[in-house]
Amino acid sequence: MENLSRNARAITAVIHLFIDTNAYLNFYHFSEDALEELNKLSVAIRSKEILLYIPMQVVDEFNRNRENKISDALSKFRNQPIPDQFPNITKTYDEYKEMRSHLEAVRKTRASLLEKIRIEIDARELAADRIIESVFTAGKSIKTDDDIVEEAVKRANRGNPPGKNGSLGDGINWLTLLNSVPKKTDLYLVTEDEDFVSKLDGNRLCEFLRREWISEKESNVYLYRKLTDFFRDKYPEIKLASELEKQLAIDALVTSPNFKSTHAAIKDLTKHSDFTDTELNEIVQAMVSNKQISMIFEDEDVKTFSEQILRGREGVIDPVLYQEFSTIYSYINPDDIPF
Structure with missing residues (x-):
């Protein structure tokens, strides 16, 4: 396979x-x-x-x-210039009035933003902090x-x-x-x-x-x-922290060396629901091949997780892999095998 x-x-x-x-x-x-x-x-x-x-x-x-x-x-x-002078030839156009209105809004918004930042600087509550x-x-x-x-x-x-x-x-x-x-x-x-x-x-x-x-x-x-x-x-494929967190949780499940780490990986994975087809196949492959997962297939967290991630997505799993998976995890409905 x-x-x-x-x-x-x-x-x-x-x-x-x-x-x-x-x-x-x-x-x-x-x-x-x-x-x-x-x-x-x-x-x-x-x-x-x-x-x-x-x-x-x-x-x-x-x-x-x-x-x-x-x-x-x-x-x-603060010192980045906001235009406040316009040549006379622009002032007869509607766009001139629109620009003046927008620029005034920018000035007010910048002042408000700087005040909020000042407060968070003092409290060391900036996002970077x-x-x-x-x-x-x-x-x-x-x-x-x-x-x-x-x-x-x-x-x-x-x-x-x-x-x-x-x-x-x-x-x-x-x-x-x-x-x-x-x-x-x-x-x-x-x-x-x-x-x-x-x-x-x-x-x-x-x-x-x-x-x-x-x-x-x-x-x-x-x-x-x-x-x-x-x-x-x-991590060339990872753009967001949430994606990295998800991938590391999958890796932890794939390489889980004992029951305790399997439960921990399952707990981390339940925070995510947006698995790609490739990720889903990788998880199912791990649940088939890693005995530290399959030997506790009836534990409540493993059972709930496997049912949730497959619901409605059985068709994206490799048919041979899915058949092997449903044989081990007997609570999976064999009628859902995608072939």
Whole structure:
């Protein structure tokens, strides 16, 4: 029988990820990264798909620079010109009056928007605030000890990257990662900081840092300039956080190693109802081939879930797969077999 799942997934290794402070701060400014990228990150961390390293140096840098970043963004937004002068030749047209009316509405709306934003800034209740706080809470927090700072000073004095003009922050973060990431574990690094980037290839880590990492960790570092680039590479078909959450729940069911994890995966999957035909076939395939699911087919949650997802969609399941499924899950009506 043909396996209709997207692929026969092995249990993949956890992705070890570091995001530089500037990437978080960009969510308060004009940036190609949308807040949905942070939502996807939060989902992946909670699902233990990603282990995010958060040195306290990053948290301190974020808190120091948040106000400045917001202030600069609002200043640019506030000062964007709204036309208030029109040549005389336009004033005899109906469109002129319409434009004047719309522009006045824009001025009032912008003022109202800025006031709402000001209130949420003070309360740290901006959408970016809430999501970043959840990411920081879910990630692996790492204290900055005196030994790291001392080593960063020595590193800066020797002129070794990352870092410039006597700044220690990048060096502290790099040394923290060298001390924290397990040996033989690849690291995925998101930063726009040129101190990390190769002068020959803007998509690679600089040669000094790359060689240092390989020497000490016996693994690789993969560089991304934006969080969007990371998700585009690792999850190319996922556009929304809800889609990622659904896919990770399907993966958890497919690879479930015991009854407990099966029940947990079923619980997560019941939050979704918009399964594609491919996803539905993948779920049914898992329920047939994974004994950690089929051996508890009479448990109430498994029974309810299997009945709900198939109701009215029996025809999209591969006929051979559906026949095998209905044989195991005997409460499924065999008259619904789509052939």
